[in-house]
Amino acid sequence: MKKIKWGLTTAFTVLALSGVTINAAPALAAGKMTIASPQDPGSWDPIDTFLVAWAAVSTNIFDGLTYRGPDLKLVPGLAESWEELDQGKRIRFKLRHNVKFHDGEPFNAESVKFTFDRLLGEQGAKGPQRSNYTAIESVDIIDDYTVDMKLKAPDPVLLTKLAGYGAMIVPPKYIKEKGEDYFNLNPVGTGAFKFVSYSPKVNIKLAANSDYWGGAPKLSELEYRFISEPATAVAELQAGRVDLVIPPIIPIGMLPVIQNDSKLEIASVPGPTVDALRFNTRDGITADPRVRKAIIMAVDRATIVKSILVGQGAEITSFQSALSFGFDPDLKALPYNPEGAKKLLAEAGVKPGAAIQIDIRGNDATMNEVAQVIASYLQMVGITATLKPYETNVLLNDIIPQGKTGAMFQQKWGGWTFDYDNTAYSMYHSGEKWNPYEKDAALDKLLESQRPLTDRAEREKILKDIGKYVSDKALELPLYNSNAIYGISKRVKGFVPAPDTRIKLNEVTVE
Known part of the structure; x- marks a missing residue:
């Protein structure tokens, strides 16, 4: 016993x-x-x-x-x-x-x-x-x-x-x-x-x-007031009608407003929340893994994190934070390489001017800014990206689970167990709510194989293998792990x- x-x-x-x-x-x-x-x-x-x-x-x-x-x-x-x-x-x-x-x-x-x-x-x-x-x-x-x-x-x-x-x-x-x-x-x-x-x-x-x-x-x-508009939430905090604004309302660009107010302060801690733009792997040009890899290579994610997150987050290579069990510090993402991206797009038969839609949460000011920059990077390799903002509940309940997204769609995930299983199983296993497009028996087997294991080292190895497998298939454009x-x-x-x-x-x- x-x-x-x-x-x-x-x-x-x-x-x-x-x-x-x-x-x-x-x-x-x-x-x-x-x-x-x-x-x-x-x-x-x-x-x-x-x-x-x-x-x-x-x-x-x-x-x-x-x-x-x-x-x-x-x-x-x-x-x-x-x-x-x-x-x-x-x-x-x-x-x-x-x-x-x-x-x-x-x-x-x-x-x-x-x-x-x-x-x-x-x-x-x-x-x-x-x-x-x-x-x-x-x-x-x-x-x-x-x-x-x-x-x-x-x-x-x-x-x-x-x-x-x-x-x-x-x-x-x-x-x-x-x-x-x-x-x-x-x-x-x-x-x-x-x-x-x-x-x-x-x-x-x-x-x-x-x-x-x-x-x-x-x-x-x-009293919890539901305020989706960041400027409104911060204004209410400044006016004293709100005592606390919880993540992820406050965009990075509004931090100085709070920091410069003598009555207010910022409390920021590294957290498990990660953001990615995931791919529709069933329809359109992103059904081709070469196109997905080209899109990843077209985006300078390090510059985005440095210029937009300004110290309030870190670049990720898989859909988990460095605090997550299963995180692989040795996993390397596809490098920023716009010329290489153009070659892959040409190999896939994608002509300049090809259009894609990126679905995002309308009230996520930071992601709105990031997505606009991503659209600019994609324009430079010949892809025209249109941003479609949704009310969050609509995106999460009606669009993603029903497989009605554009070519790319925002996924923000709390990862609250600090264990990659809780994220990976939900995102990649066949039939799960957050996986409307992929059916991969080999990936299902990997995901299922680690769950019964009590040997931490063995289980950690499989979780790292899952991260590498997903990266090789380019199922998403991993972006950043943001502070709470x-x-x-x-x-x-x-x-x-x-x-x-x-x-x-x-x-x-x-x-």
């Missing part, structure tokens, strides 16, 4: 260092904090979404069995300890006592089983999260505060996945009584703040949960910027 176990003393120490107080006497919460968020997720159900904008809010509404804070260390959440049994085929979780959902319903083993039965069942199949948890065969109740998670195969990233998104624990009775549609718009969790109201496209309001198992929050209210940039009022105290934008605000105050 191999044990990986957290004791209560260890849990208390680590969580205390992470800014979470356990079993503290309820304090009188005071003050309101207003946050500008770039996007309304449209549903607050954990299994309905993959969006960073959802996690930025919902980290304060829901808890998982595990928790990962801004220091990226994994610590107990609703599970106070866990251990591996049967050579890793089972994980036994000991659950916290005396925890309640916001509606008063008790948290216990039944709610954990309900959460994962729902995630892995018919309801979960409708959303994008289930594929992250397919290693789980079942969750079995041992007693009211003990569950066994049986695994079909080992998943080396599973404990991290339990700290976010689809694995957030939800209330069985509430959902059964109110229904799925009601829960989407009126979320109930066990988190530090409870739901008050939601106005689609406008805001969501939360109030302090004085009974929170980690100690009552120091703030009494949170927060604009913040100096009235805010105790704020710790999270690299993955999953910000827990129970220890924050506003003067």
